[in-house]
Amino acid sequence: MVNFYGVELKTEKNIVLxxxxxxxxxxxxNDFLPGGSMPVEGGxxxxxxxxxxxxxxxxxxxxxxxxxxxxxxxxxxxxHPNKNPGDEFNSKDGAIGPILWPDHCVExxxxxxxHKKVNTKxxxxxxxxxxxxxxxxxxxxxxxxxxxxxxxxxxxxxxxIKRIFICGLALDYCCYNTAMDGVNFNFETFFMxxxxxxxxxxxxxxxxxxxxxxxxxxxxxxxxSLKIW
Numbered sequence: 174m175v176n177f178y179g180v181e182l183k184t185e186k187n188i189v190l191x192x193x194x195x196x197x198x199x200x201x202x203n204d205f206l207p208g209g210s211m212p213v214e215g216g217x218x219x220x221x222x223x224x225x226x227x228x229x230x231x232x233x234x235x236x237x238x239x240x241x242x243x244x245x246x247x248x249x250x251x252x253h254p255n256k257n258p259g260d261e262f263n264s265k266d267g268a269i270g271p272i273l274w275p276d277h278c279v280e281x282x283x284x285x286x287x288h289k290k291v292n293t294k295x296x297x298x299x300x301x302x303x304x305x306x307x308x309x310x311x312x313x314x315x316x317x318x319x320x321x322x323x324x325x326x327x328x329x330x331x332x333x334i335k336r337i338f339i340c341g342l343a344l345d346y347c348c349y350n351t352a353m354d355g356v357n358f359n360f361e362t363f364f365m366x367x368x369x370x371x372x373x374x375x376x377x378x379x380x381x382x383x384x385x386x387x388x389x390x391x392x393x394x395x396x397x398s399l400k401i402w
Contacts, residue, residue: 177366180383182393185363189400195234195334197313197325197355198223199341199348199369201291202240204277204284206342211277213343215370217288222396223340223368224292229399234297234332236325238313238347240278241285241301248309249276259374268308268318272374278303300325312350314358326358336361338394344371349382352391367395 174181201223203209206216227235242248250258250273263270278285287293300323302310310316314325329337337360339352348369355362364386371379387393 178379178383180380182366182383182387184366185392185394185398187400188394188398190229190233192232193333193335194230195236195329195337196226196230197337197339197351198227198235198237199313199339199351200238200240201288201341202278202284203286203288206288209277209284210275213370213372216342219368219370220288220290226340226368226396226399227292227295229401231295234329234334235295236298236300237287237293237296238300238302239285239287240303241280242278242303243306244279246303246306248274250274251276266318298328311347312354314351314354329360334360336363338363338365340365340368342370344369345373345378345382349386352386353389356390362391363394364391365395366393
C-alpha cells in the first residue's frame with residue numbers, strides 16, 4: 174500500500190506488458206505545463222518518466238490525447254459576461270462545468286501543441302477532444318455529454334486492446350475521467366499514480382477522484398510496476 178494524496182492505495186507489481194496493452198498519454202500540452210495559461214503544478218516533473226514508459230510500449234499502442242478547443246468554447250470564462258476562471262458553472266445538460274477555465278489549448282496555437290520534451294515520435298494515434306464549442310471534454314473516450322465518443326474506444330478495439338495504462342494531466346479531471354470511462358467500456362484499467370499531477374479544484378477533488386477510481390475497479394500502478402513482455 175502507498176499513501177497518495179492522503180489515500181491508501183494498493184499498487185500492482187510485476188505487470189508483464191504485451192501487444193494487447195495501450196498507453197494513454199493525456200494532454201501533455203504547453204498550456205497545461207509551466208508557462209502555459211492553465212499550468213498544472215509539477216506537470217513538467219513527470220515528462221522524463223512518461224518518456225521512459227513510452228519506450229517500454231515500443232511493441233504496443235501509444236495514444237496521446239489533445240485538448241483542441243475553438244476560441245469560442247463555452248468552458249472558457251472569457252466567453253461568459255462577468256465570469257472569471259474558477260467560477261462555478263454548470264450547463265443544464267452537464268456538458269460544460271463544474272467550473273469555468275482560462276482560455277487554453279485553442280486549436281492551432283502554441284498552447285495546444287504537445288510540449289517539446291514529450292516523446293511524440295512513437296505516437297500511434299492522436300485523439301483530439303473538446304472541439305464542439307458547446308461541449309467540454311475531459312475524457313479521451315467521451316465528450317462531457319457522455320454520449321459523443323472521440324473514436325478512442327473503436328481504435329483500441331481494432332487492435333484487440335485489453336488493458337489500458339493512463340498517465341498525464343490532470344489527475345482529477347482528464348486522467349480521472351478517461352480512467353472511469355475506460356473501465357466502463359470494459360478495459361482493464363491501470364492508473365499510473367507517479368506519472369500524473371492534479372489540480373485539486375475544487376479542494377479535495379484529487380482525494381475524491383482517487384477514492385472513486387478505487388471503488389470502481391480501477392487498478393493503480395507506477396512506472397516500476399511495468400515489465401517488458
